[in-house]
Amino acid sequence: MTDLPGTEPPDAGTADTEWVNDGSSGTEPAGQPHGPHVWLVPTPVGNLGDITLRAVEVLKGADAVACEDTRRSGALLSHLGIQKPLVRLDAHTMRRAPAVLERYPRLAYVSDAGTPGVSDPGAELVAAAIAADIPVEVLPGATAFVPALVLSGLDTGRFTFEGFLPRSGRERKTRLVALAARPETSVLYESPHRLGATLSDLAGACGDSRPASVTRELSKRFEETVRGTLDELAQKFTAGVRGEIVVVVAGRAPGEADSDADTPDHEAQAGAWAAQGKTARDIRDLLMAQGLRKNDAYALALRATEQAGPSASDPF
Structure with a gap:
């Protein structure tokens, strides 16, 4: 090779x-x-x-x-x-x-x-x-996202190719919310040093238990595909990794609540995240990824971390 x-x-x-x-x-x-x-x-x-x-x-x-x-x-x-x-x-x-x-x-x-x-x-x-x-x-030929999609083991009948997500800001949060609501598989590219943060954002938007995969170094000597939940993958790749990255995320399951029909309990989620040790800044960003306005997310994050104790609260 x-x-x-x-x-x-x-x-x-x-x-x-x-x-x-x-x-x-x-x-x-x-x-x-x-x-x-x-x-x-x-x-x-x-x-x-x-x-x-x-x-x-x-x-x-x-x-x-x-x-x-x-x-x-x-x-x-x-x-x-x-x-x-x-x-x-x-x-x-x-x-x-x-x-x-x-x-x-x-x-x-x-x-x-x-x-x-x-x-x-x-x-x-x-x-x-x-x-x-x-x-x-x-000409037809090599591409990264098609092999990664097939390797994921997730549904290939319908999928959306996202390319690279916006790095930050409202546009990124809007795209994450849209991705979480889709019933079809989503495929996206990510750079090695941003992989951990993106997986965490995806877990916040889609839920920790959403199935996904990370494929890197396709067709190279150290090719690797790791499958699991978004939470598991976020923890595995916290420190980043080398190589070209393709992330594949399962679509919303039929039994999963539709965000348009069932508004999530943001306060309960904020409290749960604070209990897990997430910082106020992290909770604010996760709430915004779910579509909450910045001021509302800010207030909920502060309240949740204050109730969880001083170790969870941090200055913005």
Whole structure:
């Protein structure tokens, strides 16, 4: 098993770097369409053996390869024995897409890993190509959330892909409340250092006993899927973990109270959390994740921690 070498995120100071690795474009493989064309090419999420034969042919036939990180994509092309001009098109440089398409009309786009256009800037390139009346083709191939969904053992008949949750604020809390109410499975991405906090937030919104799974390092040497309740997973991953993370959360069970039909007893929940040793700040955030207004959550959290004793109360 061969793993794609990891790289540091692109340095903000190089955000306007133009082109690198100006190799020859080669000849157009038989069977590929003539004229301007954009291909979105999935790349392995870990094991380099997951690249498809068709993906290799498209990369060989393109005028250039656009990517998020020229170092990471350069390592992949080198492994495949392909020399092409590499153009950086990430969130900081996607404004250059029209100029890149003009210079390299037959363009292949790859993300750092997986299928471009899913939780990365690839969708913006597609929009630019459509605006320029350039045909776009998306190759099937590697992606992280589908294997993680199947590995979870949860219902795959219907699911919602959340991507990355907002990091904080009202939008995050609104998304958590919506996720908790869904009857279908939810799939989301998370960074290693935020995993523990997100699992705790999910447990607060969905309930501690909601089944879920955490999958990391898909197709790599240390691939791991851990299944359990949200509370169990939150405790296991309190200190975070390394690797790319996919979290899968079961939908609301048929017998579980519908939040629209049965308003939760926020005061009783706040008291229970305080008895578990959660701080006033934690309780406030959990209540807000359930849709309570900040001032109301603040007052309930203070009252609950005061009743539980001084060890549970902390200053905001």
